Amino acid sequence: MAGMTLIVVRCPACGTPLTPGDDDLAIACAQCGAGLLLADSGPQPVEIQYAQSNLLKVTTWRPWWIFRGSVNLIKRETQGGNRSNEARQFWAQPRVMSVPAWELSIMTFKQAGLQMLQQPPMLKAISRPSGVKLTPAVVSAEDARKMLEYLIFSLEAGRDDWLKNLDFQIDVGAPELWAIAAE
Numbered sequence: 001m002a003g004m005t006l007i008v009v010r011c012p013a014c015g016t017p018l019t020p021g022d023d024d025l026a027i028a029c030a031q032c033g034a035g036l037l038l039a040d041s042g043p044q045p046v047e048i049q050y051a052q053s054n055l056l057k058v059t060t061w062r063p064w065w066i067f068r069g070s071v072n073l074i075k076r077e078t079q080g081g082n083r084s085n086e087a088r089q090f091w092a093q094p095r096v097m098s099v100p101a102w103e104l105s106i107m108t109f110k111q112a113g114l115q116m117l118q119q120p121p122m123l124k125a126i127s128r129p130s131g132v133k134l135t136p137a138v139v140s141a142e143d144a145r146k147m148l149e150y151l152i153f154s155l156e157a158g159r160d161d162w163l164k165n166l167d168f169q170i171d172v173g174a175p176e177l178w179a180i181a182a183e
């Protein structure tokens with residue numbers, strides 16, 4: 001294919017050669033699980049935390065950007081069937097908010113993101129597993145922040161009422177990159 005370049009980089013932790021795809025932003029070493037960020041300025045190590053899972057054997061991991069913080073509903077107006085109290089209760093305390101970081105269609109992105117927003121994962125970091133198959137991350141931390149906004153908007157629009165107006169403020173720090181077991 002024209003314009004396609006094959007880059008070979010080495011794992012910063014164990015030296016295993018890795019072959020990231022053109023659009024990959026962050027990958028994990030298949031050997032030792034260490035993270036590598038493919039920045040414009042060159043590859044650099046990035047911390048990927050692996051979440052404890054109750055699956056017996058994890059074959060696939062998916063990358064997620066995890067934000068911790070709160071959402072302040074400034075204005076939520078409806079045309080009827082008002083669920084704003086439910087919404088205020090939902091956002092009353094700080095939450096763990098997860099944004100899928102691998103390549104997904106908008107529909108699947110929304111599905112996966114909303115589910116995790118409604119039922120936040122119990123995140124307990126385990127030590128780096130070996131023989132990891134992590135789907136490459138293609139979403140940057142900056143884009144994840146915008147996608148989080150979209151997910152919050154979708155969640156509010158999806159409540160059982162007629163949402164007319166929504167204004168909110170997201171108060172979160174920089175996200176962490178987590179690998180969560182997929183199957």
Ligand SMILES: [Zn+2]
Pocket residue numbers: 011012013014015016029030031032033034
């Ligand atoms: Zn490695």
